[in-house]
Structures are given as C-alpha cells and as structure tokens.
C-alpha cells in the first residue's frame with residue numbers, strides 16, 4: 706500500500722485537509738483519533754494514568770480528563786515524556802494494523818508528530834500542511850477555547866516549521882481562506898494516484 710504521510714503542527718489544518726482527500730474515497734488513518742481510542746475507559750493506558758495521577762485525571766463518567774492532563778504534561782517535560790512512552794508504542798501498533806487493512810488506491814497517515822516519532826519511515830511521501838505560527842495559534846485558541854500560552858507550550862515541544870519544511874515532499878499552504886484548499890488537494894490527489902499506480906508496476910514504468 707502506498708502511504709502518504711500528512712503532518713503539521715497543532716491547529717495547522719490536517720483534519721480539514723484530510724477530510725477533502727476522504728471525499729475522493731481515500732482512507733485516512735488519524736493518529737489523534739487512535740490516541741483517543743488508546744485512552745478509552747477500561748484501557749491499560751487509562752488505568753496507568755489513573756494509577757499515576759489519581760482520580761483528578763478522570764472525569765466523573767470515567768473518561769480521561771483531557772484538559773487536566775493537557776495542562777499537566779505540557780508544563781512539565783518529564784510528565785510529557787512519561788505519557789509519550791506510555792501511549793506512542795500503543796498508537797504505533799494500532800496505526801500499523803489500520804495500514805494493513807487499508808484498501809483505497811493509496812492511504813493517508815495523518816499525525817502531528819510524524820517527523821518527531823519517525824513515522825516518516827512508514828511513508829512513501831510526506832505532505833505538510835503549513836501555516837504561520839501566528840495563524841496556528843489563533844485558530845487553535847478559537848477551536849479549543851484554550852489560552853495562547855497553552856498553545857505556545859504545545860508548539861514549543863513540537864518540531865519547528867523549518868524542521869517540517871525540510872522533510873516535506875509537498876506543501877499545502879493554509880494561511881489563506883478555506884476555499885483555497887480544494888484546488889490544492891485536487892492537484893495533489895491526481896499526482897498521488899499516479900505515483901501509487903506506478904508503484905504497483907513491477908518494472909516501475911508508467912501505466
């Protein structure tokens with residue numbers, strides 16, 4: 706299966722962009738969604754979080770108190786390291802399972818930490834959803850109702866814009882209006898269909 710990695714920092718527009726690829730029938734494996742499933746009530750990961758932090762880490766209904774844990778881990782590097790070591794191997798295993806099952810002409814692996822966690826090794830090509838830090842901050846604050854200081858704390862532990870640009874094969878520029886995205890996605894989708902079908906040819910020649 707030919708794999709397109711899609712990355713970009715918090716609030717860059719990965720979900721917005723991958724939803725447009727999904728309209729062409731392309732399957733999207735979303736690391737953020739897998740991360741949520743890994744922390745579902747009754748999971749080994751949520752039990753470990755509960756054992757470490759006590760009842761304050763859970764909501765009354767037994768779900769993870771995401772806002773509390775977000776504040777905890779992004780203000781303390783050792784807590785973030787602990788959470789990453791707990792969750793990332795589980796996330797990686799699930800996304801490998803989902804990649805195995807994918808059946809569309811190519812598959813998208815969307816992950817904010819694609820570069821940081823070396824998931825690029827699983828990808829044939831990397832697409833970056835690129836925005837300026839100011840736009841990233843503004844959209845995340847509006848979407849998540851969090852302070853810009855909290856967003857900055859998360860941005861600081863992620864790869865920088867320059868690091869992402871250095872790895873990307875393709876870039877979608879998302880500082881502009883939503884309407885600018887569809888033409889960029891259509892153009893890239895056509896390119897990816899061609900690249901994925903060429904990869905299927907034993908001699909590598911075009912169809």
Ligand SMILES: CC(C)(COP(=O)(O)OP(=O)(O)OC[C@H]1O[C@@H](n2cnc3c(N)ncnc32)[C@H](O)[C@@H]1O)[C@@H](O)C(=O)NCCC(=O)NCCS
Pocket residue numbers: 714715716736737740744770771772774775778785788789792796816817818859862863
């Ligand atoms: C800390 C948690 C509970 C906060 O939950 P919340 O609902 O506020 O955020 P959500 O999960 O929707 O993530 C929002 C964004 O935060 C950033 N982010 C999340 N976790 C991390 C991390 N460990 N390191 C850097 N950035 C992160 C990503 O850009 C992500 O898209 C949650 O993010 C979590 O469980 N993180 C650990 C798993 C992880 O690394 N997920 C990222 C995808 S692999």
Ligand SMILES: Nc1ncnc2c1ncn2[C@@H]1O[C@H](COP(=O)(O)OP(=O)(O)OP(=O)(O)O)[C@@H](O)[C@H]1O
Pocket residue numbers: 713714715716717718719720721722737817844845848879880881882883884
């Ligand atoms: N071009 C745009 N114009 C205006 N708003 C946008 C644009 N692109 C995305 N948004 C909005 O910005 C916010 C962040 O986008 P989105 O949720 O797609 O980002 P993301 O990269 O998936 O974020 P995260 O990794 O944090 O989950 C959303 O509220 C989305 O509706």
